[in-house]
Amino acid sequence: MIRKICVVVTARASYCRIKTVLTEIRNHPALELQLVVAASALLGKYGCILDSIEKDGFCITAKISNLLDVDNYTAAAKTTGLGIIELASLFENIKPDVVVSIGDRFETMSTATTASFMNITLAHVQGGEVTGNIDEKVRHAVTYLSDIHFAATEKAQSRIIQHGKNPQSVFNTGCPSIDLALQVKNASEYCDSAASERKKPDVIEKYLVVMQHSVTTELQCTRKQIQETLNAVKILNIPTYWFYPNADPGSSEIIAGIREFGEKCNDHLIRFVKNFEPLHFLKLIQSSCCLIGNSSTGIREASFLGIPVVNIGSRQAGRERGSNVIDTDYDCGKIAEAVKNQLLHGPYPSENIYGSGHAGQKIASLLATIPLSTNRKTDYL
Amino acid sequence: MIRKICVVVTARASYCRIKTVLTEIRNHPALELQLVVAASALLGKYGCILDSIEKDGFCITAKISNLLDVDNYTAAAKTTGLGIIELASLFENIKPDVVVSIGDRFETMSTATTASFMNITLAHVQGGEVTGNIDEKVRHAVTYLSDIHFAATEKAQSRIIQHGKNPQSVFNTGCPSIDLALQVKNASEYCDSAASERKKPDVIEKYLVVMQHSVTTELQCTRKQIQETLNAVKILNIPTYWFYPNADPGSSEIIAGIREFGEKCNDHLIRFVKNFEPLHFLKLIQSSCCLIGNSSTGIREASFLGIPVVNIGSRQAGRERGSNVIDTDYDCGKIAEAVKNQLLHGPYPSENIYGSGHAGQKIASLLATIPLSTNRKTDYL
Amino acid sequence: MIRKICVVVTARASYCRIKTVLTEIRNHPALELQLVVAASALLGKYGCILDSIEKDGFCITAKISNLLDVDNYTAAAKTTGLGIIELASLFENIKPDVVVSIGDRFETMSTATTASFMNITLAHVQGGEVTGNIDEKVRHAVTYLSDIHFAATEKAQSRIIQHGKNPQSVFNTGCPSIDLALQVKNASEYCDSAASERKKPDVIEKYLVVMQHSVTTELQCTRKQIQETLNAVKILNIPTYWFYPNADPGSSEIIAGIREFGEKCNDHLIRFVKNFEPLHFLKLIQSSCCLIGNSSTGIREASFLGIPVVNIGSRQAGRERGSNVIDTDYDCGKIAEAVKNQLLHGPYPSENIYGSGHAGQKIASLLATIPLSTNRKTDYL
Amino acid sequence: MIRKICVVVTARASYCRIKTVLTEIRNHPALELQLVVAASALLGKYGCILDSIEKDGFCITAKISNLLDVDNYTAAAKTTGLGIIELASLFENIKPDVVVSIGDRFETMSTATTASFMNITLAHVQGGEVTGNIDEKVRHAVTYLSDIHFAATEKAQSRIIQHGKNPQSVFNTGCPSIDLALQVKNASEYCDSAASERKKPDVIEKYLVVMQHSVTTELQCTRKQIQETLNAVKILNIPTYWFYPNADPGSSEIIAGIREFGEKCNDHLIRFVKNFEPLHFLKLIQSSCCLIGNSSTGIREASFLGIPVVNIGSRQAGRERGSNVIDTDYDCGKIAEAVKNQLLHGPYPSENIYGSGHAGQKIASLLATIPLSTNRKTDYL
Structure with a gap:
């Protein structure tokens, strides 16, 4: 049976970071791509990506305009709240088998919360890394809501496992952004x-x-x-x-x-x-x-x-x-x-910390074959 | 300066579990209690707690009715989304210094997301435990969004630290539910x-x-x-x-x-x-x-x-x-x-796994004195 | 060009009242039916109509679960607010040429507000009647937001015209509920x-x-x-x-x-x-x-x-x-x-106040042929 | 008993148009002003009015940031939907006796829908006028949701009555904007x-x-x-x-x-x-x-x-x-x-079409004395 994989892209930067995954999902015979574009990714002033997506030949399953005017203290929270509400209806209507949440921008919290609360298998790309900013909190929170983890580095992978996540659900695929590079x-x-x-x-x-x-x-x-x-x-x-x-x-x-x-x-x-x-x-x-x-x-x-x-x-x-x-x-x-x-x-030698450029393929293959479950238990080593 | 501590109670069960903390915050000279009652805690059929709260002499700062009719696949997610939207406005208007999120019910995700996205110090009671259900995911996700942790057991405390949280922000206070017991x-x-x-x-x-x-x-x-x-x-x-x-x-x-x-x-x-x-x-x-x-x-x-x-x-x-x-x-x-x-x-001997009945006091004292920050870095041991 | 007609059904009762219109739209060569089911129409305890709809052979374009738990003073308003938010995204994605709003239940306010604010031609069935209850306010408010009016009686028709609506946009089609009768x-x-x-x-x-x-x-x-x-x-x-x-x-x-x-x-x-x-x-x-x-x-x-x-x-x-x-x-x-x-x-003789049973056909024909506009001016006679 | 009058200001322009009413309500011994500032009125780029309000000595009861980024087809509708959701909670918490809705901007639909759906007496300023734009639809729809009408001209007054509104609830007070002029x-x-x-x-x-x-x-x-x-x-x-x-x-x-x-x-x-x-x-x-x-x-x-x-x-x-x-x-x-x-x-002679500059006083007096009801029947002459 073909698995429906829903990917929610909420920002210009996230599109660059997931593009090769989208391509590989679209091309995989056992997968069907459900592409959702939301939040700042739809707005001209933040570099609307609709043109790029069209040029790259993807079909958009749904657009969700949930960005509140960001010149305001409450905007990030409300944008996330709206995103949850709208994604819930969307998921109810398009019934994905797996939802893919990207990175650590605040809006990904919508994707992760909605999928996990609706008991849909959630996969996370780029978990386990360490930074500053609210991103740091969002990234790890999303890791906990997720069932499958596509880490971009070895250290990120082992950090996710250290968090108690079942090692069989944590993969070091490298970062899809390196595929484009x-x-x-x-x-x-x-x-x-x-x-x-x-x-x-x-x-x-x-x-x-x-x-x-x-x-x-x-x-x-x-x-x-x-x-x-x-x-x-x-x-x-x-x-x-x-x-x-x-x-x-x-x-x-x-x-x-x-x-x-x-x-x-x-x-x-x-x-x-x-x-x-x-x-x-x-x-x-x-x-x-x-x-x-x-x-x-x-x-x-x-x-x-x-x-x-x-x-x-x-x-x-x-x-x-x-x-x-x-x-x-x-x-x-x-x-x-x-x-x-x-x-x-001047220029430095190339380094492969974030992978060697084949993350898209690896992720699509795993999405097609890994057993799906929302009930992976936290397991402290 | 008096710290404003906002506690969001979203269910009957959570009230039992936080009641002694509310009392101690209210009675503490350096703290001001902002009590928010939301979701199923407001509905008769789930055992509305408004009467108990009134009888216990607490003032309610705001009520937020955000529960969608739960006979539906999307209700938990949408209830959470609505909660975020409404709490954002509320926090903007009442400007708490610390927000307290309780336990692991799905609605606590609203509280935690909103406070952290608005850069308000977030304290979490009952993190670090392990269970099944969506609660398991919610609990750990909230831990990551939180800045201060009031764990109920020693193991829970060390698990939170194992997650990379700064040990200076993680306390074993025991569970406030034991105070009532x-x-x-x-x-x-x-x-x-x-x-x-x-x-x-x-x-x-x-x-x-x-x-x-x-x-x-x-x-x-x-x-x-x-x-x-x-x-x-x-x-x-x-x-x-x-x-x-x-x-x-x-x-x-x-x-x-x-x-x-x-x-x-x-x-x-x-x-x-x-x-x-x-x-x-x-x-x-x-x-x-x-x-x-x-x-x-x-x-x-x-x-x-x-x-x-x-x-x-x-x-x-x-x-x-x-x-x-x-x-x-x-x-x-x-x-x-x-x-x-x-x-x-027949009856068993009493055990103190979840504390000895003084969690409320300990938590209130810590809320009054601990340095506030939203920027505690994850720190892997 | 085929016109896309979006009908939003929010309650059991509304389905009975619009069913023959749905059938006639579906069967009309120049029309495409977009059927949206929302609010209490989705919930078992209010007599979920999904089974009836399926049995009647309609395809559902989208379901929107927006009913707040009604045991609460704010539920009607919040349900309507949620409905607006979700219908806005839906209309953006399915791009109807005409939206049809039914009767006078409070949720129809969502349909009417969203379509009119998005500059989509809005048709209203059963406007111009007089009753008590909040229905009275909703019905006339929806009339003002609407561009095309399918009144159920002659008096209702002339009342809508008395409200300043262009007589060329106000039709007495009879009530579709009489078609079933x-x-x-x-x-x-x-x-x-x-x-x-x-x-x-x-x-x-x-x-x-x-x-x-x-x-x-x-x-x-x-x-x-x-x-x-x-x-x-x-x-x-x-x-x-x-x-x-x-x-x-x-x-x-x-x-x-x-x-x-x-x-x-x-x-x-x-x-x-x-x-x-x-x-x-x-x-x-x-x-x-x-x-x-x-x-x-x-x-x-x-x-x-x-x-x-x-x-x-x-x-x-x-x-x-x-x-x-x-x-x-x-x-x-x-x-x-x-x-x-x-x-x-005992039984009374049949009366034709609300039409003679051909409202569905008349409405579908008009939807297929009437010039579309959102700019009909109020015109006081 | 003192009546609580809640006025919701959603835009720079609306503030100019209601300012003298706010002053008169504040100064009236039988009235208490509940001032809510929302939507574009809070944003710098649309001419945030918070400074003016502060300078004019009003206290703000609550701020509601509900403006979606307007560079989008769905923004007006979603802003309105959010407004309804948030105003519902607010009204539940501050329990106004009368809500005042101003003019015909799209966001006033939030105010009017929420108050009427919560069975709170709704007063409308500047109804009954005729224009183009979505304003035309909003203005008349709000008239129907309202219980008390403060028209700005004689013709507007008689038009509201022609709409079937009880003449005893329709007053020609002139436009408060003329008070400032x-x-x-x-x-x-x-x-x-x-x-x-x-x-x-x-x-x-x-x-x-x-x-x-x-x-x-x-x-x-x-x-x-x-x-x-x-x-x-x-x-x-x-x-x-x-x-x-x-x-x-x-x-x-x-x-x-x-x-x-x-x-x-x-x-x-x-x-x-x-x-x-x-x-x-x-x-x-x-x-x-x-x-x-x-x-x-x-x-x-x-x-x-x-x-x-x-x-x-x-x-x-x-x-x-x-x-x-x-x-x-x-x-x-x-x-x-x-x-x-x-x-x-060059300059023209002054005309009094929109009143002679005493609208604020008249409106405050009426708000203090008119019998309150949400059940005024439509009454066709």
Whole structure:
């Protein structure tokens, strides 16, 4: 019997991180893909991914618009509450055999809560890692609601088992984001011509990329944090692609900081961007001199691609990282200094901490064959 | 500065389990109690606790009616989603310093998600235990969303620490339900006369108590499960107080089974009851010959009170228990047999697994003094 | 181009009232039916209609479980709020050209609000009538949100026009409930054998039918109101089919009254029933001696079938009625007296106030051909 | 006994329109004000009114953040659904005797639905008027849900009565927005110095004001509509205060149009503004040469203040207006032409169509004395 696998994508970043899994599920003869797109993934200002999804040839089973206006203290909670309500009806109507929850963004709590409360087998991708931010709490809470675990590293796998989860349900598949990075790395030439016409970055000789999100446990510092990085980049005076932040509490502060900077400085070296299609995005990273900020892209994909990274603050604290990462504080001078050191150093050798690029296949195979149950007992070793 | 402590009570059972904590918070000079009553705790058919609360002299800060009609597959999830939405507004308006989440019922997920997503310090009572049912998942997920942990046993405490939680935030206070059991045990005579006039059980020489809830991970067996126990009790032919189930998925099946049995058998030895005030309830347990079913009362309070228990099925699987418990399957003959053995054995010596009756005080003291933070890092030993 | 017509059924009673419209939409070559089943229509205790729908061969596009536990002051409002949220996502996903809102139950407010706020053409069946209860407010509010009006009587039609609605959008189609009544009337013999085996009432020589709902604007009197009717029926001492009430605020009071009466009196002449399939239901009405209560069935179908009716209280106040109705108060003696008079009188001649039995066809034809717009201006004559 | 009057303010514009009513309720010895602030009124980007409210000395009973991100087709409906859910809990907790619903913005549907479904007396300000847009539907639907009506004009009053509402519950009090206009008009000098320091417009000799909102029933034309007005203003080449739009479906299109224009033209004569305190706002209008757009301010306050208005499109179609208004289409040339004519004409004599400036007092007096009921019958004359 064909298993119905429902994957809920709630943000631009999650799509990049699950794309190869979606492809492999779609192509697997024993699986049927039910793709749900929700929350900020539907909104233009956070880099709506509907176009990418269409271009990638996926059918969308349902869209759920549950994002509350994030310029508000209660938005993350209410968005999650709404998500639960709507996913419950959806699951009742489409009756998935397995629901897949991705990563650690706050909205994944909706997916995990709904599936587990409805007694549907829940699989979690990217559990067991350690970071800062509310992500840290969400990730481990989702691990506990889940029945099957696709960890991205060996340490993550053993951490999930240490949490009392049955080892037979915990797999180290590597991170699906590395699958895409492998495609980019393998491409001797970048030639997705149809797409590139439309959105190709005007690739320039030497440039930086910045991805900096708010830290929900340090919200009172958000404006200062973004300011330091903006100043550092101004000092560096190198062409820069600067990505708008995710839809988190605090993101409106970051956007306001960016806008004010943009108006005041009118710095033509900085280009603020919202979204790139997944492969373009990775190509852009691959060709950059240094990635700056607090995104997990700097930790995962960048270690595989060997890109120098300056990681700022606590958001990625504790996450396994390669030799390509220099950690620093939210301090304009230290950031600029670290970037200069990375520019001097240049590219790093590729590391396989987050897998070797075959996570999608492994996950789809496991989803097709693993016995399903919602009753796996916690089992303390 | 006085700390505002918000406690969210979502069910009859949770009130018994937190009552002494409420009292101690209310009486503590450095604390202000914000009491929220929600979900099934507001509905007559699940044993509305508003009367008990009023009688116990607590002021209710807000009521939140979020229970969906539970005769439905999506009700637990939607109730939780609604709870999150409404608690978010409430917390925004009453601005608690600490939110307290109780136990492992599915609705506590609302409390924990909302507080953690709003960056409010979250304290959890009764984490770290092991059972079956969706409770098992909820309990550990809530542990991960929480910042402060009031475990009820030593093993529970060390399990939470094993999960990577900072040992300085994990306390073994004992279970507040034992505080009430101690009061009952100490009372040489049962003399809350005003109350007893109204609701006093017609205490009879020798009787059984049954408390059996649905198991959300075994919903397809619910009707059979309740039928076996009903038949066992019929065979035993002893006066019995039979409590209506909690508001869980599957509870309508249990109620239907009970009603049908009631109509068919018209057995005057069985009295079906919805609710007792917490102390009356414990007195009833204390004077019973044997407690039957799958309630945690059989594990916690009963071990302290030394009451013989026949525990059925997987719902309490893994929870630490005293010598007073005989475990059995959902099998009419085995249940009856086990009860007969317990009746022959009679009362057991008191055990202090879940504390010695001072949890309320300890918890209130800690809430008044422990440094507050939402940023405690997971820390793997 | 085929028009997608979405009909939202939220209660047992609404299904009877729209069934022939559903059939005609399904059979119309230029229309596609999108059938949504929601709220109490999904719950067993309110007479779940899923079986009837399946038997009648309709496909359900989506189920939406939004009923809050009605034993609560806020339930009607919250059920409506949830309905709006969920219907919004559904409409976004299934993109209907026209949404059809039925009658005046409180949940229809969800349907009407969502469609109008999403700028989807809204058609309303059974607007323009006058009654008591919250229904009165809901019905006229829905008229204002609607773009197309299928009134059941001439007076209702002209009342809608008097409200300023464009006469070209207001049609007197008759009430679809009369279509079913016509089928029953025409059937010389009742012979839906497959169905009748399963649920056929044990038809008896002479019996009464009672249908009494709570009146939301008189909630404090609900228990007294049901008591009077129970006493009247007890006095009459004639076999009686007594229908459980709709899921309204106050319905739990009615159910409690019925249950208590059932336990005390153990009157074997009264049979309490939850649901009949639409045609069985009407057959039961057709063969009864007198219909008692405050249901609109006594006003609509009964006038066409010529059945004597004793209508109690304000719930139907102002609704056009035939000569078959005697109005009375919630007074046990007066009710019994009125029923006795109706029994003496016997059947009445059929009246066509609510149409002649072709509403379904007319409505489907209009839905297929009327120009669609959400911008019909209010136009005061 | 003191009556508790709950007023729900959901937008910047509604606050201006109800402010004198709030003041009079607060000051009335027989009334207690319960002020609820919700939806876009809480968000900075729509001109958060919390500062104004604080400055005006009102206490806020509760804040409800229910605005979904409006860049989405479902947002208006979902915002309304959430509003209903949250207001239901709030009303249950604060138990108002009367709820006041303001005007015709879509969110008022939450207020009206919740109060009427909870059987709380509902009063409506500004019913009975005629316009275009979804407002037209909302306004009349709210009239039907309401029990007491405070109309702003004589015609509006008689229209409500024509709708079948009991004349004894329908009052022509005038519009409270005129109360503020009267204060501005009376002030020989504008001298609220504390406030003016902070936000005083740099008053210039001669300037235009533009207020243009999206029309929900013509959403596909939104971008074109705003473009025409932007071009017209560019042609006119006069200093201009341009207000950001309300939080309606389509508002993100308007904002995008404004932003693009701002970036391209860099026209220093146009100043885009989000919010002014109510009195400053009216002062700004009073001193302007011409008000352009489709806001009801051009119809109400402007007629009283005698300000020339160019009203564009269908949004205000049907609303009673003074001689100060020239109507035109969304056409750059026609708009510019009409403005030139108004500049030639100059100020108009004051007209009292929407009252003489004492609505607040009248409404508060009536709220204190009118018999309360939720059971007023529709009564067709």
